[in-house]
Amino acid sequence: MPGKADPDRARLRQDWEEAFGSPPPAYASVAFLRKAIAYEAQVKRHGGLPAATRRALSQIASGKPVEEAARRRLRPGAHLVRDWNGRSYQVEVQEKGFRLDGRTWPSLSAIARHITGTSWSGPRFFGLNDRTGGKG
Template sequence: MSRVVRAGELAETVRFETMPREGCIGEWRRTIGDQSLKYVSVQFMRSALAYEAQIKANGGHASVVRKALKAALKTSQRASETGGQPKLALRSSLRPGTHLVREWNGRTYQVEVLEDGFRMDGKRYRSLSAIAKKITDAHWSGPRFFGLG
């Protein structure tokens, strides 16, 4: 199903394509919030800002998305109030075929979720932590490295 893209909407999303890092950070803070952006790539910020502009131009998120976001926020707030971290059930939340993307030292890594593990660069791994170790040559929590926990 295709939809008509209005000129104003197109201009709004295109303006992010060449926006410098400082501009992206300012726009991010105005539209998304004051989270730390120290490790967020410029390309990711540009994509996220363009996406948010499209959502705004089309009337906002669907109600089911708003409910899911509110539930995730409540879980996160509850965990921070008790001093813990919200836990994700990786097996149930990562379906086979899902692709995880992580930029590290100027290179983009893509990991495919399999039924019994993960695949990166044609090689199978049992865990995300093993992949994070391969990428960084340091011990990392794999879910944390890929932004999942």
């Protein structure tokens, strides 16, 4: 019924404050409160997200693309090499992008898309994370 308060809301607000140490967002739904509290309990029991994922989320939250975070780990002048369909591609890391075949690209993903013709994670394509995929 519209206008009727959910009896669980008061308990969930209390559980939220215990879990997070601050009041929940004013307009958070009961379903959201339940999920967030359950997730926080799971994190406390089993551990949270991997450090790389937390860093990427932090970059996104600060308004910077994840590619920019990967670029910071790679120093300008570094070279990435990837063999694909019988050709070797060499990418040079630059201060503001990546250089391949005389052209500067904004991201490794743009280069991977150019090389393969399909959507790829650039860091994954160039083997910069745990899972290097596809056929080479």
